[in-house]
Amino acid sequence: MQVQAKAQHSNTAQVHKFGGSSLASAQRFAAVADILQQQNCQQALWVVVSAPGDTTDALLAIIAVAEDTAARDAALNALQAQLTALVQQTLAAEAATVVTAQLQQWLAAVPDALAQQRVNDVLAIGERLSALLLSELLKQQHFNAVAVDARDFLRLKQHQPDWTASAELLAKYTQPGCIHVVTGYIARDDKGRSITLGRNGSDYSATLLGALVQAAEVTIWTDVKAIYSADPRKVACAIPYSQVSWQQACQLAQLGNPVLHARTLAPLTGTDTVLQVRSSYEPEQSGCCVAQPSNTQPSAAQQGFITELNDVTLLTLHQDIAVTAERLALELQQPVIELPQQGDNLCWLLPTVCAEQALAWLAELNVHAVWDTRRYCAVAWLKADQAEQATVADQLLQQYAVLHRYENAQQLIWLLPEPLSAAVLQQLHQQLILPKPVLQLVVAGAGNVGAEFLSMLVTQQQRFDSTLKLNLAAVLNSRQAVLGSNIALSQWQQQLTQGSHWTAEQLTSYVAALPSPKVLVDITPSLDFARLYPEFIAAGCHIISANKQGVTLPGAEYQQIKQALVQYKRQWFSNTTCGAGIPVQRTLQELLSAGDTINEVSGIFSGTLSWLLCQYDGSKPFSDFVLDAQQAGLTEPDPRDDLSGKDVQRKLLVLARELGVALELDDITLQPLLPAGLELGSWQDFWQQRDILDTELATVFARANTAGKVLRYVASLSLEQGKASAKVALELVSAEHALAAIAPCDNVFVIRSGWYSANPLVLKGPGAGRVVTAGGLHADLAVLINQLIGKATAPALLT
Ligand SMILES: NC(=O)C1=CN([C@@H]2O[C@H](COP(=O)(O)OP(=O)(O)OC[C@H]3O[C@@H](n4cnc5c(N)ncnc54)[C@H](OP(=O)(O)O)[C@@H]3O)[C@@H](O)[C@H]2O)C=CC1
Numbered sequence: 001m002q003v004q005a006k007a008q009h010s011n012t013a014q015v016h017k018f019g020g021s022s023l024a025s026a027q028r029f030a031a032v033a034d035i036l037q038q039q040n041c042q043q044a045l046w047v048v049v050s051a052p053g054d055t056t057d058a059l060l061a062i063i064a065v066a067e068d069t070a071a072r073d074a075a076l077n078a079l080q081a082q083l084t085a086l087v088q089q090t091l092a093a094e095a096a097t098v099v100t101a102q103l104q105q106w107l108a109a110v111p112d113a114l115a116q117q118r119v120n121d122v123l124a125i126g127e128r129l130s131a132l133l134l135s136e137l138l139k140q141q142h143f144n145a146v147a148v149d150a151r152d153f154l155r156l157k158q159h160q161p162d163w164t165a166s167a168e169l170l171a172k173y174t175q176p177g178c179i180h181v182v183t184g185y186i187a188r189d190d191k192g193r194s195i196t197l198g199r200n201g202s203d204y205s206a207t208l209l210g211a212l213v214q215a216a217e218v219t220i221w222t223d224v225k226a227i228y229s230a231d232p233r234k235v236a237c238a239i240p241y242s243q244v245s246w247q248q249a250c251q252l253a254q255l256g257n258p259v260l261h262a263r264t265l266a267p268l269t270g271t272d273t274v275l276q277v278r279s280s281y282e283p284e285q286s287g288c289c290v291a292q293p294s295n296t297q298p299s300a301a302q303q304g305f306i307t308e309l310n311d312v313t314l315l316t317l318h319q320d321i322a323v324t325a326e327r328l329a330l331e332l333q334q335p336v337i338e339l340p341q342q343g344d345n346l347c348w349l350l351p352t353v354c355a356e357q358a359l360a361w362l363a364e365l366n367v368h369a370v371w372d373t374r375r376y377c378a379v380a381w382l383k384a385d386q387a388e389q390a391t392v393a394d395q396l397l398q399q400y401a402v403l404h405r406y407e408n409a410q411q412l413i414w415l416l417p418e419p420l421s422a423a424v425l426q427q428l429h430q431q432l433i434l435p436k437p438v439l440q441l442v443v444a445g446a447g448n449v450g451a452e453f454l455s456m457l458v459t460q461q462q463r464f465d466s467t468l469k470l471n472l473a474a475v476l477n478s479r480q481a482v483l484g485s486n487i488a489l490s491q492w493q494q495q496l497t498q499g500s501h502w503t504a505e506q507l508t509s510y511v512a513a514l515p516s517p518k519v520l521v522d523i524t525p526s527l528d529f530a531r532l533y534p535e536f537i538a539a540g541c542h543i544i545s546a547n548k549q550g551v552t553l554p555g556a557e558y559q560q561i562k563q564a565l566v567q568y569k570r571q572w573f574s575n576t577t578c579g580a581g582i583p584v585q586r587t588l589q590e591l592l593s594a595g596d597t598i599n600e601v602s603g604i605f606s607g608t609l610s611w612l613l614c615q616y617d618g619s620k621p622f623s624d625f626v627l628d629a630q631q632a633g634l635t636e637p638d639p640r641d642d643l644s645g646k647d648v649q650r651k652l653l654v655l656a657r658e659l660g661v662a663l664e665l666d667d668i669t670l671q672p673l674l675p676a677g678l679e680l681g682s683w684q685d686f687w688q689q690r691d692i693l694d695t696e697l698a699t700v701f702a703r704a705n706t707a708g709k710v711l712r713y714v715a716s717l718s719l720e721q722g723k724a725s726a727k728v729a730l731e732l733v734s735a736e737h738a739l740a741a742i743a744p745c746d747n748v749f750v751i752r753s754g755w756y757s758a759n760p761l762v763l764k765g766p767g768a769g770r771v772v773t774a775g776g777l778h779a780d781l782a783v784l785i786n787q788l789i790g791k792a793t794a795p796a797l798l799t
């Protein structure tokens with residue numbers, strides 16, 4: 001384009017273009033005048049207008065019945081009445097009289113113009129009226145405004161702007177300090193004949209004018225507030241972009257975007273002019289800026305788009321032809337898509353309605369095109385990132401019989417036999433366009449279970465990758481912490497050994513600064529750490545606990561955590577605090593939410609004690625078996641928590657609270673397995689006195705053996721008429737008892753309820769160990785993730 005040939009104007013000029021829907025009534029004219037009043041008066045204002053509402057359609061209808069005088073005159077009268085009313089409602093009486101007289105004159109000249117085949121003069125009436133009406137309205141509001149007929153300066157030669165002639169003529173019509181209200185859609189050819197600029201011609205007029213006056217900005221005021229990532233009428237969560245790169249705007253225009261057209265962009269390509277798309281219905285919205293490369297950071301993000309074009313035809317052409325898809329689009333005034341090239345031939349897609357016209361035009365130029373007579377529906381993905389893969393989308397579209405697929409670094413176009421439903425478009429948009437939520441994970445405790453949890457996280461990251469990113473944002477133990485964005489899962493151990501000492505304040509303020517959503521996974525055994533939960537929740541964290549200390553805090557503190565969860569709308573998952581990976585809490589929750597009443601929960605709740613009491617046969621001291629259980633990762637960090645029965649007591653409290661029973665630990669009668677006094681002091685102190693434990697266990701084991709029974713550490717909670725009674729104790733059970741036939745480490749949860757009364761519901765399986773516990777934590781994490789992405793029955797938590 002010959003940018004240098006254009007008229008030299010101050011580049012502070014602004015061009016505003018208003019389409020027919022923005023000028024459809026007196027109220028809309030008033031709104032347009034208001035918008036113009038808001039603009040910076042220091043800058044030269046150029047306004048381009050379309051015909052009011054559906055005036056052009058009405059004029060086309062008059063042209064169509066030109067031969068039928070009666071029908072023509074009836075249509076002319078109806079249009080005159082409609083437009084006269086518009087003028088009278090828009091302007092004060094005096095100005096309205098002048099404009100109405102002018103309108104009558106134009107309409108009175110229509111029959112002659114039609115007789116002389118000057119249809120473009122007839123079609124020009126709508127824009128001429130808009131320009132006159134708006135300039136008069138602005139004058140009424142004390143602006144210096146003038147109506148300009150674009151045919152007085154805009155010249156096109158063989159569809160191309162004649163910049164030199166247009167710039168020279170425009171200079172004659174330019175009045176300093178004046179708002180020029182210019183007719184869109186119309187111009188003259190090099191022979192001085194009145195021409196129209198076709199579909200969306202007024203947008204083209206605006207950018208031609210923008211180039212001529214070297215405008216700083218051209219604003220297309222329309223009825224949408226932005227350029228969307230997909231058609232918002234079909235894809236409810238389409239993203240209204242505030243900025244789109246010029247290159248992507250050109251690609252979108254080529255794909256037939258209803259807001260941007262290839263011709264609209266062409267005059268401004270290579271200039272500094274910024275193109276804005278704004279809604280005249282929501283002028284307070286800043287709209288979308290189509291940024292020139294000169295105004296965009298090289299690193300500025302590209303946006304993703306999904307567009308579709310239904311009922312298109314495929315043309316195959318030899319690659320050495322001397323005509324471009326752009327040129328054909330100009331000729332047809334329709335989008336012509338040049339598909340990513342896949343071989344020696346070029347493939348173009350164009351609306352089927354103009355396929356014959358396209359072939360005829362190409363034939364005139366001696367260009368041979370092979371016409372695939374099949375009709376296609378095209379779905380195009382403009383990629384935000386050149387490296388993006390479409391694997392998931394390809395899988396999704398497989399079932400819709402993709403007939404052809406064309407891909408390059410910027411775009412991928414699928415050709416299908418049928419249009420996609422709105423539901424499938426939404427799914428495609430979700431997969432390809434919507435930014436994936438990132439869940440920040442803070443993992444406290446990297447010991448026996450924590451390390452296993454982190455090693456499983458690699459697989460979970462891959463499993464969820466298509467919908468959500470799992471970002472390890474912190475790992476800590478009691479001594480050190482690694483706080484950093486996206487810690488590599490292959491390196492957390494090494495990084496943790498080099499981690500820094502942390503304090504609760506540092507940690508909670510670091511977590512508060514992380515973007516939501518975020519989750520704290522507490523795999524420590526620490527009471528002090530559990531006491532920090534209200535602060536983590538206030539910092540925006542959901543909580544997943546394997547640590548039983550939080551769920552068994554004294555009632556008042558436990559309630560504080562619950563209140564914080566309500567206040568900050570966060571979730572707390574603690575399924576592994578009882579039964580490790582066995583979904584016992586979830587089962588109780590489901591029964592309760594379905595309307596069942598729980599009467600009793602009893603059974604074996606300790607994996608360690610289950611393992612010890614199944615394995616112990618008197619062949620070696622009981623304490624040796626304790627060491628084996630510790631090695632196997634079954635015990636608490638201090639195995640005396642298991643032996644004392646405290647761990648089972650805690651688990652019973654967890655279930656009682658799950659059932660809404662306000663118990664405290666001390667309300668649960670505890671008969672320890674550990675002889676009195678051995679729970680005191682350090683592990684070494686205990687170890688020195690272990691023979692007391694060994695003797696005690698040998699004795700009870702012998703007693704059970706003699707009685708033909710087995711030892712089981714049993715927990716029970718019964719609820720009768722709102723009264724709870726709970727105890728944990730060592731019991732001798734007969735070989736036929738339901739709790740006798742278990743595998744070492746098994747937990748058994750026997751649930752008696754309104755629905756499961758005579759025959760209880762029983763959950764049974766390994767209740768301790770690294771893998772099942774880490775797996776249980778991942779099950780909690782999966783529930784949270786599904787809620788976050790809106791897959792679960794609970795409402796999505798991302799908003
Ligand atoms: N083992 C199992 O089968 C099951 C275990 N659990 C629970 O899982 C939790 C972890 O058990 P396990 O992995 O065996 O224990 P470990 O002793 O192997 O690991 C505990 C981890 O927590 C860290 N830690 C301790 N105190 C704090 C603190 N105040 N702040 C931050 N980190 C701390 C430890 O750090 P450091 O190394 O510095 O001390 C260590 O990394 C326990 O609460 C346990 O009850 C729940 C269900 C089953």
Ligand SMILES: N[C@@H](CC=O)C(=O)O
Pocket residue numbers: 576577578579580605606607608609634635636642647767768769
């Ligand atoms: N030490 C506990 C581990 C699970 O909570 C047990 O043995 O049950």
